Amino acid sequence: MQNDKIISCLAYxxxxxxxxxxxxxxxxxxxxxxxxxxxxxxxxxxxxxxTSLMGKEMKGEKGTITTQVKGSGLIGNMTAVADNNGNVKGYVSNPQLDLPLNPENGKLDVGNAVGKQGMIYIIKDIGLKEPYVGMTPIVSGEIAEDFTNYFAKSEQTPTVVALGVLVDKNGVRAAGGYLITLMPDATEEDIVKIEEALKKADSISKMLDDGRELVEIAEIVTGDQNLMYFEDDNIPQYICNCSKEKMERNLITIGKDEIKDIIEKDGKAELICHFCNKKYVFSEEDLRKLID
Ligand SMILES: [Zn+2]
Structure with a gap:
């Protein structure tokens, strides 16, 4: 299978x-x-x-972005975190929720799983004192539309967002997305050309499943055959960087009394990382050290 990849291009x-x-x-x-x-x-x-795509845009050595979708649907809350290489991790409250296909389009029914009401939150941390926090209401629960609305309302940037995940019985066949952002000097003519191009284009997951390269996809969806594009060798991946030390810090934040309670009740603590489901066990001895 091909490696994952992110490219950035300028059109028009x-x-x-x-x-x-x-x-x-x-x-x-x-x-x-x-x-x-x-x-x-x-x-x-x-x-x-x-989130991976937005993470890649983050400035600063240690920039991270956290996105959260808190909708009214049965899937519960979803969280994703990316660094500025586009490496990403995430989790969802109800990982096994499965709904029938959406009767209108025959696709996986993400909108109803997420729910039509609720909020999305974007937290950008570039190492300043306070992280940037943006939030906008959920529009359809389909994620792409919800982020389109976020870019328009919260960042005042007209952006086309497309996201797609194609799943079959063996797992994920193709996944990907794109963001088209209009600069302030984009003309009405450019916009019309892009709209025409988008009308003709297949869905992102279909184009990827057909084996199209990212540059080709960028050309198709903008309608511009003379793109300037930049790519690097970086391969964005699903990476969890949890460790026993980080879990220790989480335990310390719950406070001495709570830790004493755990020792009395269970004699040990088991913590599971939300992002990768790795289990960390703290023995009574470990916990007593933390109290000291
Ligand atoms: Zn982990």
């Missing part, structure tokens, strides 16, 4: 920015780690895909 002489991602492997990794149902694979997969 720099007046339009387009970023594309192939995220098939990272979404498949999430599916395996969390034993996700097809519906949850599509929902969390779309969120991981956009």
């Amino acid at each position: 002489n720099g007046k339009v920015n387009i970023r594309c991602i192939r995220s098939t492997n990272m979404v498949e990794e999430a599916r395996k780690l969390h034993d996700l149902s097809p519906t949850s694979t599509a929902a969390l997969g779309r969120l991981l895909t956009i």
Whole structure:
């Protein structure tokens, strides 16, 4: 299977920015780690895909972005975190939720799984004192539309967002997405050309499943055959960087009395990482050290 990849391009002489991602492997990794149902694979997969793409844009050595979708649907909350290489991790409250296909379009019913009401949260931390926090209401629960609304309302940037995850009985067949951002000097003519191009284009997951390269996809969806594009050798991946030390810090934050309680009741503590489901066991001895 091809590696995952992110590319960044300029169309219409720099007046339009387009970023594309192939995220098939990272979404498949999430599916395996969390034993996700097809519906949850599509929902969390779309969120991981956009978060990786937005993470790659972050400034600063240690920039991270956290996205959360808190909708009214049965899937519960979803969280994804990416670094500025596009490496990503995430989890969902109800990983096994599976709904019938959406009767209107025959696709996995992410909108109803997420729910039509609720909020999305975007937290960007570039190492300043306070992270940037943006939030907007959920529009459809389909994730791409919800982020389109976020870019328009919260960042005042007109952006086309497309996200797709294609799942079959063997797992994730294709996943990816793109963001088309209009610069302030984009003309009405450029916009019309892009609209025409988007009308003709297949869905992102179909184009990836057909084996199209990201540059080709960028050309198709912008309608510009003379793109300038940038790519690096970086392979964005699903990576969890949890460790016993980090878990220790989490335990310390719950306080001495709570830890004493745990010792009395259970004699040990078992912590499971939300992002990768790795289990960390703290013995009574470990816990007593933490209290000291
Ligand atoms: Zn972990």
